[in-house]
Amino acid sequence: MGKQILTTCPYCGAGCQLYLNVNDGKIVSATPAAGRTNEETLCLKGRYGWDFLNDPQILTKRLTKPLIRKNGILEEVEWDEAISYTAGRLSEIKAKYGPDSIMGTGSARGPGNEANYVMQKFMRAAVGTNNVDHCARV
Amino acid sequence: MSMGVPEIEDAKLLFIFGYNGADAHPIVARRIVKAKQKGAKLIVTDPRITESARIADMHLQLKGGSNMALINAIGNVIIAEGLADKKFVEDHTSGYEEYKAIVEKYTPEYAEPICHVSPDLIREAARAYAKAETSMILYGMGVCQFAQAVDVVKGLASLALLTGNFGGPNMGIGPVRGQNNVQGACDMGALPNCYSGYQSVTDDAVREKFEKAWGVPLSNKVGIPLTHVPHRVLEEKDEAKKIHAYYIFGEDPAQSDPDLAEIRETLDKIDFVIMQDIFMNKTGLHADVILPSTSWGEHDGIYSCCDRGFQRIRKAIEPKGDVKTDWEIISLISTAMGYPMNYKNTQEIWDEMRSLTPSFYGATYEKIEALGSIQWPCRDESMEDKGTPYLHKGGKFAHPDGRGKFFASEWRPPCEVESSEYPYSLSTVREVGHYSVRTMTGNCRALANLEDEPGWIQMSPADCEKLNVKEGDLIRVYSRRGSLITRVMPTERVKAGATYMTYQWWIGACNELTTPYLDPISNTPESKYCAINLEKIDDQASAEQFVKDSYESIRTNMGIDTAKKGV
Ligand code: SF4
Numbered sequence: 164m165g166k167q168i169l170t171t172c173p174y175c176g177a178g179c180q181l182y183l184n185v186n187d188g189k190i191v192s193a194t195p196a197a198g199r200t201n202e203e204t205l206c207l208k209g210r211y212g213w214d215f216l217n218d219p220q221i222l223t224k225r226l227t228k229p230l231i232r233k234n235g236i237l238e239e240v241e242w243d244e245a246i247s248y249t250a251g252r253l254s255e256i257k258a259k260y261g262p263d264s265i266m267g268t269g270s271a272r273g274p275g276n277e278a279n280y281v282m283q284k285f286m287r288a289a290v291g292t293n294n295v296d297h298c299a300r301v
Numbered sequence: 302m303s304m305g306v307p308e309i310e311d312a313k314l315l316f317i318f319g320y321n322g323a324d325a326h327p328i329v330a331r332r333i334v335k336a337k338q339k340g341a342k343l344i345v346t347d348p349r350i351t352e353s354a355r356i357a358d359m360h361l362q363l364k365g366g367s368n369m370a371l372i373n374a375i376g377n378v379i380i381a382e383g384l385a386d387k388k389f390v391e392d393h394t395s396g397y398e399e400y401k402a403i404v405e406k407y408t409p410e411y412a413e414p415i416c417h418v419s420p421d422l423i424r425e426a427a428r429a430y431a432k433a434e435t436s437m438i439l440y441g442m443g444v445c446q447f448a449q450a451v452d453v454v455k456g457l458a459s460l461a462l463l464t465g466n467f468g469g470p471n472m473g474i475g476p477v478r479g480q481n482n483v484q485g486a487c488d489m490g491a492l493p494n495c496y497s498g499y500q501s502v503t504d505d506a507v508r509e510k511f512e513k514a515w516g517v518p519l520s521n522k523v524g525i526p527l528t529h530v531p532h533r534v535l536e537e538k539d540e541a542k543k544i545h546a547y548y549i550f551g552e553d554p555a556q557s558d559p560d561l562a563e564i565r566e567t568l569d570k571i572d573f574v575i576m577q578d579i580f581m582n583k584t585g586l587h588a589d590v591i592l593p594s595t596s597w598g599e600h601d602g603i604y605s606c607c608d609r610g611f612q613r614i615r616k617a618i619e620p621k622g623d624v625k626t627d628w629e630i631i632s633l634i635s636t637a638m639g640y641p642m643n644y645k646n647t648q649e650i651w652d653e654m655r656s657l658t659p660s661f662y663g664a665t666y667e668k669i670e671a672l673g674s675i676q677w678p679c680r681d682e683s684m685e686d687k688g689t690p691y692l693h694k695g696g697k698f699a700h701p702d703g704r705g706k707f708f709a710s711e712w713r714p715p716c717e718v719e720s721s722e723y724p725y726s727l728s729t730v731r732e733v734g735h736y737s738v739r740t741m742t743g744n745c746r747a748l749a750n751l752e753d754e755p756g757w758i759q760m761s762p763a764d765c766e767k768l769n770v771k772e773g774d775l776i777r778v779y780s781r782r783g784s785l786i787t788r789v790m791p792t793e794r795v796k797a798g799a800t801y802m803t804y805q806w807w808i809g810a811c812n813e814l815t816t817p818y819l820d821p822i823s824n825t826p827e828s829k830y831c832a833i834n835l836e837k838i839d840d841q842a843s844a845e846q847f848v849k850d851s852y853e854s855i856r857t858n859m860g861i862d863t864a865k866k867g868v
Contacts, residue, residue, distance in 0.1 A: 168617040171604050173481050173597040177306065177328040178606025180673065183598065183617040190598065190618060199674040200306040200606060206327035215580075216598045216618065223581045223859035226593030227622025237591065242623070242633075249590050250637030252573045256546045262520070266530055266544045269491020270551025270627075271480040273579065274594070275602025275614055277650040278627035279482075279489035280497060281642065282550055285631050286524075288515045289640035293502050293524030294544075296493050297486040298552045 174208040262291035269297035302475030302608040303692040310335040311471040314342040314433035320441025321351045350794035366715035367416040372456040373407035378427035386465030393696035400707035431464045435472040455708035462705045468696040485605035493524030498658035531567040546573040553582040581859045593624040610674040715830045723832035757790040759801040765791045775844040777836040
């Protein structure tokens with residue numbers, strides 16, 4: 164049986180509400196919901212924009228495994244290695260040049276508010292710098 | 302936005318400034334059409350004949366880069382003709398005399414040679430704006446992506462102050478921005494100068510509150526903006542002041558930032574580049590480590606839409622592959638660096654954020670669930686506080702004295718203007734159907750077919766004739782920073798000498814051309830305007846082959862098996 168998940172369109176700041184119609188663990192369509200800003204309407208992007216989740220590889224492809232550049236080439240690794248390598252290099256750079264030598268970004272796109280909160284907390288509390296910003300300016 | 306999106310349709314006058322609603326936000330554009338049907342007057346200020354300009358009562362087709370001069374001239378007319386709301390100015394504002402002194406010289410006759418808009422039209426627009434019962438200003442990237450952006454925004458806000466268009470419904474001033482969650486990233490403190498809820502990192506009381514909650518001492522030094530990174534890598538001589546590591550999360554600077562050649566050099570010079578994203582992208586080609594995350598549709602959370610509305614996103618499907626949510630990945634790195642973070646879900650993160658952010662404290666998950674959308678500020682957890690549809694109620698402003706501050710600034714020309722060598726201007730614009738850096742929509746089958754590489758350059762028919770090119774021809778575009786190939790799109794909608802490109806194409810990547818000049822306050826790059834030259838390509842067949850080859854090589858670089866094309 165299919166199910167309907169109410170969510171917010173990720174394509175612009177209008178914040179339209181829509182239902183993702185899911186069948187067999189796959190999104191099959193999107194239909195407009197009665198959101199405050201959109202009142203049961205959607206534009207093309209809201210209606211068809213979910214398709215990238217099925218990774219049709221038209222332009223680029225989904226990342227499915229952590230990668231570390233080894234001798235110039237990106238190689239697949241396990242999460243443990245990716246995390247300890249990343250944390251290790253960041254700690255090293257912080258020790259050598261100080262926290263203000265590290266820059267981090269938030270994301271104005273898909274990740275959501277909680278991930279942005281965690282990112283700025285990480286930069287401020289764990290790294291120790293206010294060098295955090297996002298692409299609103301760009 | 303100081304108002305809510307639904308209020309747009311009830312304003313008596315809409316003043317739309319450098320905002321192309323039909324392309325950027327179709328559903329906001331629908332409200333504009335509705336407002337018009339309900340009898341609202343529509344004034345559009347844009348160098349192009351946009352969809353909104355077509356249905357407008359007045360179109361001020363100003364020359365690109367002259368925003369500030371035009372806004373000052375409108376303020377000048379309102380004051381000179383006695384149309385200001387004197388009571389509002391007296392009771393609720395400060396700085397009026399200084400404002401008046403600056404706009405004094407910007408008579409419509411003074412502005413005309415700068416803006417290329419007739420003095421009569423400027424007067425007519427100023428009168429209509431000042432006299433309407435409720436006037437609302439909507440502005441977009443046409444304002445923000447100039448080096449004089451912050452001045453212009455404050456200038457627009459000053460027009461609303463001058464005419465008492467703050468503090469009630471269906472009025473005010475609204476930025477309508479590009480990416481879906483720009484508002485959210487700002488709300489959550491992904492900014493170098495403030496924590497969540499715009500609480501300043503230099504305010505001792507605020508910092509102490511966060512130090513106590515997070516259990517570590519925090520820096521009181523404002524951080525550097527993203528747009529300063531290239532300088533801090535390529536030009537900074539002091540090793541201690543250089544940026545040595547760059548954690549790029551859900552962004553693609555190697556496609557979206559101005560002056561791409563400089564960005565690529567920057568990424569290559571930084572000791573350590575972390576990329577965390579859902580798709581392989583151009584930044585990934587320069588990354589030392591790539592962390593794959595879940596996408597919209599695969600995780601829970603909250604977005605903030607452009608009118609301050611918190612709304613839920615929900616997980617609909619299981620992610621494929623060995624990926625984690627963004628907050629989990631960051632928490633793991635943090636823990637490994639000796640600062641443990643152990644969140645169970647997004648609600649737990651949200652509750653911590655609320656407890657530290659008074660203006661969002663009342664927006665609980667339960668309440669967002671029940672109401673669907675809550676516009677901040679929302680300070681009280683009880684169901685009574687349903688949020689705030691419009692700001693500055695009763696003419697109260699966030700400044701310590703509660704007054705709205707007037708601001709005027711002299712007009713400055715764009716940093717790079719046309720010359721004999723680069724005789725055309727280029728502005729970057731947005732397009733229906735494709736989103737930002739395109740890894741998402743470019744991978745949607747129904748949307749990818751809308752347009753295809755290498756994109757288009759909009760030119761006036763007169764310029765096409767002069768260069769002897771026609772629709773669909775490939776043409777070479779040069780600036781002082783780079784060159785690219787794109788297709789000719791003649792259109793009556795633009796003036797001779799001005800050209801427009803959308804920024805999401807990979808081969809025709811207009812950011813190869815744009816300038817890295819920044820607004821001194823917002824640090825926004827001036828990507829709306831630079832000087833270029835155009836060159837007809839005689840051998841169209843080999844240019845077509847070049848485009849085809851470049852497209853294939855980009856796809857190969859992104860790890861796509863070329864044989865799979867068209868799947
Ligand atoms: S449906 Fe269209 S207008 Fe609505 S949020 Fe999505 S992209 Fe924006």
